[in-house]
Amino acid sequence: MIKVLEVPLEQDLSELSQELWARRIGHRINEHNGHQEIWLADPAYFPELLQLLRDWQQGQLTHTINIKPRASIGKQIEMGFRQWPFSLLLIMVSTLITAAIFLLSSDQLLSMLTIVPVVLQGSQLIHGDLSTVLQQGELWRLLSPMFLHFGWLHLAFNCLWIWELGRLIETEQCSKKLLVVVLVSGLVANLSQYMMGDVLFGGLSGVVYGLLGYCWFWDKFARTPLFFVRKGVFIALMIWLVFCWLGGSAVLGLGNVANAAHIGGLIAGSLWAWIALKIFGEGRPNSRRI
Structure with a gap:
């Protein structure tokens, strides 16, 4: 713009x-x-x-009568994939994987997507280590936990914010830029949570905070802002982050939250905005003023 x-x-x-x-x-x-x-x-x-x-x-504005026929659901989906392909892909993959794990009770699929292999033996959780995983070439595990969700409410919350923030980046920039931010924030979020000693975690929350940090700090660092994320949205998600960090989610009965992933994703997305602007020279102003 x-x-x-x-x-x-x-x-x-x-x-x-x-x-x-x-x-x-x-x-x-x-x-x-x-x-x-x-x-x-x-x-x-x-x-x-x-x-x-x-x-x-001059009070002579001629108004355009703009009555458009309602597009069919199939046409709307097709138009959505043309405009925001990667945002929709993230949502669809996360939904399909969550549905498969819950409906098929597939522990094998779950173990394939955690950051290291996990097996429940009785009441004990047996798991591998990251160095062995990397030596075996299972590099997808560095990112695959972001597609794991342990409840439909968890999935819906994350997909809502992917839909809002992901579309924003694809609209104002492009799908490739969104892909890079997702990869960077997802990788840092997963590694941050693993370094806290967790192996059974998942969700797009770390990526959501990565997208939030990227949009917010892009507009702060750039001479020409693009995203205009409302200040209230940023503050609300920051309050939720601190609330979960202090244990509020457990008090509400929502279980444990991957707080390190949230913070890691936020830092990664914010830092990537700074790198893109200051090192790669993106976001230079190109505007006319009258």
Whole structure:
């Protein structure tokens, strides 16, 4: 997105925004330093925006009647995979694996996806070690725990945030960027939890915090922000992280939480945003201001 316009805070831009959406012109309006900013997804629409702005200021804005037929479910899924393929893939794989483990009671599948092999003998958990796993070439185990969920509520919570934050990165950047953030944050999250002495853990929570850290600190470090994650969302997830770290999840009957994975993912995602901006030189401003 590029910033194309600044207007006073007291101006009501709702009518102009509705017309832009009616014409399928992607944009965003946000408040910054006492004024409103209009950002365009595609700079090619800049001349049309200027004309609409003049018409709007003169009270001559012609409203577009935009009645679109409702797409079928199949068409909606197809469009979703075109726009956010990796976000949907993460959700689908996690759901299918969780369903297979619960419905088939497959301890073998569970053991294949934990960071090291685990076997329950009576009441004792027998497990391997990471060095042996790596020597045997089972490298997928460094990432596969993120697809394990130990309850449907756990799965739904994580998928909701993958849907929100993952789509945001794919929309504003691309699927490859999302893939990199997921790999980095997932790897660090899993290793962080393993270093705490845990072997039976899983979930996309570490990745969720990685995506949150990436989006939030990208906008903090970059000259041109992209994601505009609401401050309330960031604070709420930070409160949840601290609450779980202090044992609040156990008090609520939600069981143990992989706190080290959450923190590891958050640090990894935040650090990756800094590396992409400061070392790789991404996020340089490319905007026009009038």
